[in-house]
Amino acid sequence: MIERILILGGKGGVGKSSISAATAVALSDLLPDKKILLISFDIAHNLSDMFNTEIGGKLTPITNNLWGVEPDPDAYAEEYTKVFAAKMKKLLKKMPIVGLIPQIKDFIDTTFTADSIPLALKNAMFFQKILDAEDTIYRKGDEEIDFDMIVADFPPTGNMVALFDVPEDTVKVVLKYSLNFYNSVRGSLQGVSKMFKKVMHPFEPTSNQEGLGEELVKMLTELEERGERISELIHNVGSLRLVTIAEKPSFEEIKRARDLTEKYVNLDGVHINMLIPEDHAKTCDFCGKVRSLQQKYLKDIENEFQHTKIWQSDKLIEEPIGLEGLRRLARAIYDNASAQEILYPK
Numbered sequence: 001m002i003e004r005i006l007i008l009g010g011k012g013g014v015g016k017s018s019i020s021a022a023t024a025v026a027l028s029d030l031l032p033d034k035k036i037l038l039i040s041f042d043i044a045h046n047l048s049d050m051f052n053t054e055i056g057g058k059l060t061p062i063t064n065n066l067w068g069v070e071p072d073p074d075a076y077a078e079e080y081t082k083v084f085a086a087k088m089k090k091l092l093k094k095m096p097i098v099g100l101i102p103q104i105k106d107f108i109d110t111t112f113t114a115d116s117i118p119l120a121l122k123n124a125m126f127f128q129k130i131l132d133a134e135d136t137i138y139r140k141g142d143e144e145i146d147f148d149m150i151v152a153d154f155p156p157t158g159n160m161v162a163l164f165d166v167p168e169d170t171v172k173v174v175l176k177y178s179l180n181f182y183n184s185v186r187g188s189l190q191g192v193s194k195m196f197k198k199v200m201h202p203f204e205p206t207s208n209q210e211g212l213g214e215e216l217v218k219m220l221t222e223l224e225e226r227g228e229r230i231s232e233l234i235h236n237v238g239s240l241r242l243v244t245i246a247e248k249p250s251f252e253e254i255k256r257a258r259d260l261t262e263k264y265v266n267l268d269g270v271h272i273n274m275l276i277p278e279d280h281a282k283t284c285d286f287c288g289k290v291r292s293l294q295q296k297y298l299k300d301i302e303n304e305f306q307h308t309k310i311w312q313s314d315k316l317i318e319e320p321i322g323l324e325g326l327r328r329l330a331r332a333i334y335d336n337a338s339a340q341e342i343l344y345p346k
């Protein structure tokens with residue numbers, strides 16, 4: 001059962017992916033009995049580069065209790081649309097007249113394609129699949145993994161909001177797709193109706209059709225319930241952490257992100273990354289100047305996010321890459337904090 005979902009957001013290049021990975025590694029070290037999933041929604045996936053090991057669309061073990069995945073939104077959308085198209089074909093076959101039109105099958109096959117779904121929705125569909133309580137058991141071969149915690153590396157603000165938004169609006173989106181579809185079918189039916197010299201409504205209920213409407217309503221109800229389940233889960237166990245560097249543009253971005261995500265998820269942490277360490281500022285004039293500007297923004301950020309836990313992390317001389325590199329970054333961020341303090345700050 002999912003106990004906690006940590007979501008990392010912020011502008012590109014500020015260290016979201018690195019901090020997500022470092023956090024997942026730290027939790028995996030501190031909580032050997034918990035199963036942790038690190039998932040990247042970055043289109044330009046880089047988990048593989050960070051861990052120096054190939055991590056793709058399949059669940060990949062990183063440590064004993066940590067797995068990584070870079071979901072391929074197309075692959076999942078493909079799977080989903082296939083199921084949807086199959087259901088539609090079954091439904092339409094049972095319909096009078098419609099079921100007799102030979103082109104219907106081709107029409108469904110070409111209408112319900114993964115290509116017709118926008119990327120944000122594909123990502124959201126995958127996110128929902130992972131978060132959905134009934135769907136969190138991942139199959140890898142014969143092994144089943146029931147995750148306790150998820151660390152999600154989210155895309156920058158605009159696409160991040162889409163990930164939260166779609167679960168609440170799934171039904172509307174699906175309805176829109178279905179309605180487009182119905183309208184197209186209706187168009188092609190008008191020709192047939194004329195042949196019969198009778199204007200027929202394609203979905204006029206007849207006796208053998210009553211079950212169909214019910215089945216459609218059931219599908220939509222299930223989707224609606226799933227959307228509600230996911231929104232509730234994110235409200236209850238979700239935690240948003242915004243990552244920034246001590247510079248204006250990324251500071252502005254996290255303020256926007258805070259306002260736009262307020263209604264979906266609780267913001268309970270801000271990371272200020274890549275700070276110039278004090279000792280370097282003393283020996284290098286350039287570092288000193290950069291540092292004093294950073295310190296000004298640091299104060300502004302602290303002021304703006306007074307009621308939120310703030311974690312600071314220095315810019316490391318060595319890039320935080322590989323398990324050891326990420327552990328170094330985790331120490332720079334969390335120092336000796338306990339798992340409890342990382343999971344539930346303040």
Ligand SMILES: Nc1ncnc2c1ncn2[C@@H]1O[C@H](COP(=O)(O)OP(=O)(O)O)[C@@H](O)[C@H]1O
Pocket residue numbers: 011012013014015016017018019046273274313314315316317318319320321329
């Ligand atoms: N504290 C840090 N010190 C040094 N390098 C860092 C630090 N945090 C991140 N990096 C490096 O900065 C680059 C961008 O980080 P990344 O996590 O990919 O950012 P994002 O996911 O926000 O685009 C990467 O090369 C990463 O290794």
Ligand SMILES: [Mg+2]
Pocket residue numbers: 013016017018042046153
């Ligand atoms: Mg990234």
